[in-house]
Structures are given as structure tokens and as C-alpha cells.
Amino acid sequence: MPFSRREFVASTAAGAALAGLGSTAFAAGSGEPDVIVIGAGLSGLEAALTLEENGLKVLVLEGRKRVGGRVYTLFDVPGHPEVGGNSIANAYGRCIAAAKKYGVEIVNLAPLLMANRAGQELFLDGAHIALKDWAEHPRNPFVGDARKLPPWAWADSMFKQHMPFKDLENWYDTNHAQYDISVHDFLASKGANEAMIRLGYDTNISYGTTSHDVSLLQQAFSDHWQNVNRGAVMGFSRTGAAPATGAAPSGGAAANPMANLLVGVFKDGNQNLPIAMSKKVKGDILHGRRVVAINTSESGASVTCSDGKVYRAKAVVCTMPFATLRDVAIDPLPPSLQWKAIRTLGHIPITQFHVVPKKPFWETDGLSPSMWTDGPLGVVLAQRPADDPKRVTSLTVWCRGQNGLFIDRYGVEEGKRMIIAEFERLRPASKGQLTVAASHSWTTDPFSGGDWAIFQPGQVRELRAAIAVPHKRLFFAGEHTAIGSRGMEGALESGERASLEVMNAIG
Numbered sequence: 001m002p003f004s005r006r007e008f009v010a011s012t013a014a015g016a017a018l019a020g021l022g023s024t025a026f027a028a029g030s031g032e033p034d035v036i037v038i039g040a041g042l043s044g045l046e047a048a049l050t051l052e053e054n055g056l057k058v059l060v061l062e063g064r065k066r067v068g069g070r071v072y073t074l075f076d077v078p079g080h081p082e083v084g085g086n087s088i089a090n091a092y093g094r095c096i097a098a099a100k101k102y103g104v105e106i107v108n109l110a111p112l113l114m115a116n117r118a119g120q121e122l123f124l125d126g127a128h129i130a131l132k133d134w135a136e137h138p139r140n141p142f143v144g145d146a147r148k149l150p151p152w153a154w155a156d157s158m159f160k161q162h163m164p165f166k167d168l169e170n171w172y173d174t175n176h177a178q179y180d181i182s183v184h185d186f187l188a189s190k191g192a193n194e195a196m197i198r199l200g201y202d203t204n205i206s207y208g209t210t211s212h213d214v215s216l217l218q219q220a221f222s223d224h225w226q227n228v229n230r231g232a233v234m235g236f237s238r239t240g241a242a243p244a245t246g247a248a249p250s251g252g253a254a255a256n257p258m259a260n261l262l263v264g265v266f267k268d269g270n271q272n273l274p275i276a277m278s279k280k281v282k283g284d285i286l287h288g289r290r291v292v293a294i295n296t297s298e299s300g301a302s303v304t305c306s307d308g309k310v311y312r313a314k315a316v317v318c319t320m321p322f323a324t325l326r327d328v329a330i331d332p333l334p335p336s337l338q339w340k341a342i343r344t345l346g347h348i349p350i351t352q353f354h355v356v357p358k359k360p361f362w363e364t365d366g367l368s369p370s371m372w373t374d375g376p377l378g379v380v381l382a383q384r385p386a387d388d389p390k391r392v393t394s395l396t397v398w399c400r401g402q403n404g405l406f407i408d409r410y411g412v413e414e415g416k417r418m419i420i421a422e423f424e425r426l427r428p429a430s431k432g433q434l435t436v437a438a439s440h441s442w443t444t445d446p447f448s449g450g451d452w453a454i455f456q457p458g459q460v461r462e463l464r465a466a467i468a469v470p471h472k473r474l475f476f477a478g479e480h481t482a483i484g485s486r487g488m489e490g491a492l493e494s495g496e497r498a499s500l501e502v503m504n505a506i507g
């Protein structure tokens with residue numbers, strides 16, 4: 001006979017807490033907090049600081065041994081490469097303001113990154129294809145003028161030509177429900193065949209696992225976010241919005257035609273922003289506290305950690321990505337659509353390898369170190385210090401979507417071996433020259449379960465509105481709940497919104 005949910009949770013630490021049997025713990029010496037924030041990523045820290053600024057007592061519970069969540073810098077690898085959140089742009093108003101408020105400098109990498117991207121090499125089926133030969137190459141599946149585009153530019157050009165909206169700020173509005181279809185079906189309806197979609201969208205995908213599991217409205221949201229950040233500033237709006245003006249907050253780009261474009265990083269590592277924010281949180285931030293259960297009622301809430309400790313407060317702000325929240329026992333269960341969203345919202349799989357070269361092998365074979373491939377290496381981006389763009393400190397290997405899932409199956413050590421072997425196959429000059437300094441799978445990471453949240457076809461229409469609705473005294477934040485911005489900015493947007501909801505609820 002199957003366990004009922006109540007019987008199951010009662011047999012675990014979580015269940016003991018839900019039944020009121022767990023030991024209650026508070027932060028040492030600080031008494032019961034008004035609000036518990038789960039997660040010390042950008043959204044949780046923003047919520048904690050906003051609540052404290054408004055006079056509430058906060059306790060932060062964080063599963064990892066560090067703050068930052070999906071903002072994670074490898075401080076001990078040359079050049080401090082980013083494993084998570086990479087860059088901010090012009091419309092990241094909250095991030096720019098937070099950097100100023102917490103004393104973190106922003107460095108503008110725009111000119112440097114543009115130069116680096118131009119030098120990206122194309123490798124298909126293990127062979128190098130010079131971009132000048134691509135238009136006539138037998139592997140090129142595109143037609144007409146699109147044959148001149150490298151594979152990584154094809155989907156953008158399709159969206160620019162065919163996206164049914166000019167600039168969809170209110171992407172979630174029910175009026176657009178008929179476009180909550182897969183990107184695959186949309187591209188196919190515009191004449192794309194399977195080979196085009198596979199190479200031009202699914203290979204090194206930006207969202208989701210394949211074009212079948214990404215809603216066109218999700219794509220429209222991302223396009224809008226690109227547009228307000230970069231397209232409009234650079235005057236090449238891909239969805240048609242008018243060019244905007246506005247100066248980047250810092251960086252020495254004045255003489256550059258891209259002077260108004262911000263591709264910003266936080267000096268010496270993006271994790272410096274959440275670290276600086278965490279230092280301003282007055283309440284305790286308890287690390288290594290994996291949340292396994294949340295109990296919510298009309299008058300308060302409690303949170304149980306894997307060590308059996310129970311923390312109580314008037315309200316809880318949960319910033320856990322849904323890919324991890326679905327493993328938590330929430331009692332009572334959220335309303336059915338919200339619970340369905342928690343169980344099913346998609347995330348893009350991403351695994352990274354950070355490779356340090358002993359010698360610049362690209363000077364031997366005469367190609368750029370950066371690559372776009374259809375093999376296990378996915379996309380390789382050379383990391384260059386802002387003050388010396390000619391120098392390469394490390395190479396970041398981005399395994400995304402199906403490629404990320406594929407490489408994860410081999411485990412960490414075999415994955416590293418495969419990456420080096422693939423480098424040596426594609427670039428024989430790299431033989432014996434490479435060390436994998438670090439790797440990270442966001443998909444198998446127990447505290448993220450993937451990167452960006454992805455609305456799958458039909459999910460915007462069915463689930464979007466239910467995602468962040470407060471469940472009694474349980475409030476939801478995290479980038480997956482943001483509607484006006486994405487990524488790091490979306491995280492701050494969501495922390496701000498959730499803290500206002502809490503203040504309205506508990507005064």
C-alpha cells in the first residue's frame with residue numbers, strides 16, 4: 001500500500017517538524033526572527049537587506065558553504081573566471097545601484113568582448129570550417145542569405161524577421177496565449193527544417209534543452225531583455241525598438257563606437273557583489289543549512305533543515321530554484337497550479353570546464369582560442385583580463401542543453417578527460433598544454449538543479465501567474481519569479497517584490 005504524503009513526511013526529519021516534534025532552533029542569541037529567508041543568492045540577500053532596512057529581524061538559511069548562489073567566482077583560478085552569472089548590461093539598474101550602495105566597482109568589458117567574439121572559430125564534425133568558406137560549405141543547412149550567417153547567428157536573424165511582436169515587455173499577458181508554443185514549431189512554421197533548427201538553435205542552446213521545450217513567449221521575454229539592454233543601445237535592435245541613448249556607468253569606452261554599451265562585471269569577480277551585500281545583513285546567515293521542509297499557516301511559518309533543526313518566524317521568503325524546491329515537503333501543499341509549476345518548470349542544463357593553457361597553442365595553429373563546436377566542447381570562450389586583452393588567462397568550456405546533460409553522465413573525472421581529449425582532437429597544437437582547473441555542473445548541483453528557469457510551451461499560459469503568489473506566510477522570490485528582467489537583475493527584482501509582500505502581510 002503506498003504511503004500517503006502525510007505518513008511519508010512524518011517518517012522523515014521533515015515530517016517530525018511538520019508534526020511539531022522537531023527541536024526548534026534560532027540564530028544564536030538573536031531570538032526568533034520576523035522573517036526567514038531561504039537562500040543567500042542575490043534574490044535572498046536583496047530581500048533580507050530590504051526587510052532589515054524596514055525594521056524587521058531576518059535570519060538567512062543557506063544550503064551551501066558560500067553566498068552568491070548562481071553567482072560564483074573561481075577566485076583561485078587565474079583571471080577569476082565566472083562559473084555562474086557573467087555580466088550585467090545597461091538595463092541592470094538594480095545591480096548597478098547595488099554595486100554603488102555596497103561599494104563594488106563595475107568594470108565595462110564591452111569593447112573587449114566584442115573583439116573576442118569576432119574571433120570565434122567554427123568546428124563541425126571535428127573539422128575546422130573557415131567562416132569565409134561557410135556560405136558554400138556542404139554542412140551549411142541554411143538557405144538564401146542565411147547561408148552567409150554563422151550557425152550561432154541564424155536563430156537571432158529568424159526571430160528578427162519573424163517574431164510576431166516588436167518588443168514584448170508584457171510577454172506574460174494572457175492576450176499572447178496563442179504564442180505559448182514551442183520555438184521549434186514556430187521556426188518550422190517559418191520554413192525552417194530540422195537540420196536548420198538542430199544546428200541553428202539546439203546546438204549550444206541558450207534556453208532549455210531543445211527548441212521543443214522552450215515557449216516562444218520565453219524567447220520573446222529574452223529578446224525583450226536583450227533589446228532593452230543591448231540592441232537598442234547599439235542601434236541594431238533585433239525586435240524593432242527605437243535606439244536608446246544613455247551612458248555606461250564606468251569603463252574606458254569613451255573613444256569606442258560602443259561607448260554607450262555596458263557589458264559589466266564586478267571588479268575581481270562577480271561574487272564580490274553578493275559577498276559585499278552579505279556583510280551588510282545584520283541577522284545571521286547560517287550556512288550548510290539544507291532546507292527539507294516548510295510549514296506555512298495564516299499566522300506564521302517554520303522551516304526544517306536536514307539536521308532536524310526547525311526555525312520559526314512570522315513569514316518565510318523562499319528563493320530556492322523550483323528544480324530544488326520540488327524536493328522540499330511543503331505543508332500544506334500550495335494550490336494545484338503553483339505546485340505544478342514547482343514540479344515542472346524547466347531549467348537550462350549548463351556544465352562548465354575551466355581550462356588553463358600552459359602555452360598559447362593558438363599561436364601555433366594560427367586560429368582564435370575561442371570556438372563554437374557541435375561536439376562535447378560546445379562553446380569555448382577565451383577569458384582575457386580587462387587591462388590586457390591580448391592575454392588569455394583561461395578558457396571556459398560551456399556545455400549547454402543536451403550536450404551538458406550528455407557530459408554530466410560521464411561524471412566529473414571522465415568529463416574532464418573527454419574535454420581535454422576533444423581539445424587535442426580539434427586543436428592538435430593543444431596536446432599536453434591544458435589543465436582543467438575546475439568544473440561545475442549546475443544541473444547536478446543539489447542547490448540549483450540547472451541554470452535559468454525556462455517556461456516550456458503552454459507553461460506561460462497555464463502556470464506563470466501562479467508561480468509567485470504568496471502561500472499563506474510563505475513568499476516566493478528568485479529569478480524564476482521575475483517578470484520585468486532576467487538573470488541577476490531578475491533576482492534583485494524578485495527579492496524586492498517579495499520583501500514588499502512580506503511587509504504588507506506582517507507590517
Ligand SMILES: Cc1cc2nc3c(=O)[nH]c(=O)nc-3n(C[C@H](O)[C@H](O)[C@H](O)COP(=O)(O)OP(=O)(O)OC[C@H]3O[C@@H](n4cnc5c(N)ncnc54)[C@H](O)[C@@H]3O)c2cc1C
Nearest residue numbers: 039041042043063069070085086087291478479487488491
Ligand atoms: C553559467 C551561468 C551564467 C549566467 N550568466 C548570467 C549573465 O551573464 N547575466 C545575468 O544576469 N545572469 C546570468 N546568470 C543567471 C544568474 O546568475 C541567476 O539568475 C541569479 O544569480 C539567480 O539568483 P537567485 O537568487 O534567484 O538564485 P540563486 O543564486 O540560485 O540563489 C538561491 C539560493 O538558494 C540556495 N538553496 C537552494 N536550495 C536550498 C536548500 N534546499 N536549502 C537551503 N538553501 C538552498 C542556493 O544555494 C542559493 O544560494 C547565469 C547563471 C549561470 C549558472
